[in-house]
Amino acid sequence: MSKFSCDSYNFISIIDKIVSSGRISHAYIIQVKNYDEDFLLVKTFVKEILCKDKKTFNDISSCSSCNICSLIDSDNYPDLFIIEPDGKEIKKSQLLGLQKEFQNKSLLENKRVYILKEADKLNETAANTILKFLEEPSNDIIAILVTTNRYRMMETILSRCQVLSIDSKDSEVIYDNEIADLINFMCDGDSLFINYNDIINNILSDKVIAVARLKIIEELFVQYLTDKSLNSFDKYFLKLSDDIIVKYTLIIEEYLKKLEYNVNYKLWLDAFFASLLVVRNNV
Ligand SMILES: [Zn+2]
Structure with missing residues (x-):
């Protein structure tokens, strides 16, 4: 019944969390494997953001029954703007047209998405225009930048967007405030366990999210150990010795493997954090 692959399933779970937590960012970069197939998933994300009939999003077959979702499906939703390269590139003139649209008030009292x-x-020049948009976010406008290679995007644009990925090779990257909170939590000895319930309920609320986030942190630890100059999380990592970071990395790897078996997630989490604490206390 489902036309989505496993990676897509993870992506949908992640956007579900984003939308249901109400923490929708004003700008996203979505890395896709392929523009045609994955664009359906990008649209699913847009539908999740705009749909008023949220209850139908309980499974991965998204709502397509309400008026808003039907209009999005048929490319007729008036507050969804899709811009594609005109020839080889996206030009500034295309974005100025968009800007003009946004100067008019929306009649739909819903968020507007481009x-x-x-x-x-x-x-x-177009990139600089977008950068201005992103620097002065408007409450009701959401930008979604779709690319097959986010490393080809300007650093300044990248840093202003939340990055999501539909590419499984990319470990379903979500590079967000939650990642920073989780890293801070793991690296700061004083806060370890004080905010424990908060962390597990909000940041590691289920298995899919935990795998995605811990894979990213593992990658960041390894990156930090290899080249400290590259890492934007070093203010957290510096609280730990390299020795602890190596051990943390091994623990993450070990526990991600355990999660492949049918373990009780809550017990798994407790054991995972207990292992981190043991490493911390044995120094
Ligand atoms: Zn709907």
């Missing part, structure tokens, strides 16, 4: 398809093809 999608830049092949966003890595923004030419330089």
Whole structure:
């Protein structure tokens, strides 16, 4: 019945969490494997954001029954703007048209969304125009930049967007405030266990999210151990010795493996954090 692959399933779970937590960011970069197939998932994300009939999003077959979702499906929703490269690049003139649209008040009293398809093809002046948009976010406007390679995006744009990925090789990256909170929690000895319930309820609320987030942290630890100059989380990592970071990395790896078996998630979490604490206390 489902047309989504496993990676897609993870992606849907992640966007479900984002939307149901109400923490929708004003700008996203979504890395896709392929523009045609994965664009359906990008649209699912848009539907989740705009749909008023949320109860139908309980499983991965998203709502397509309400008026808003039907209009999005048929590319007729008036407050969804999709921009694609005009020839080889996305030009500034295309974005000025968009800007003009946004000067008019929306009649729908809902968020407005623009999608830049092949966003890595923004030419330089267009990229600077987008950057201005992103620097002065408006409450009701959400930007979604879709690319097959986020590393081709300007650093300044990348740093202003939350990154999501539909590419499994990419370990379903979500590079967000929650990641920073989790890293802070793991690296700061004083806060370890004080905010425990908060962390597990909000940041590691289920298995899929935990795997995605811990894989990212593992990757960041390894990156930090290899080249400290590259890491933007070093203010947290510096609280730990390299020795502890190596041990933390091994613990994450070990526990991610355990999660592949049918373990009780809550007990798994407790054991995971207890292991981190043992490492901390044995120094
Ligand atoms: Zn709907």
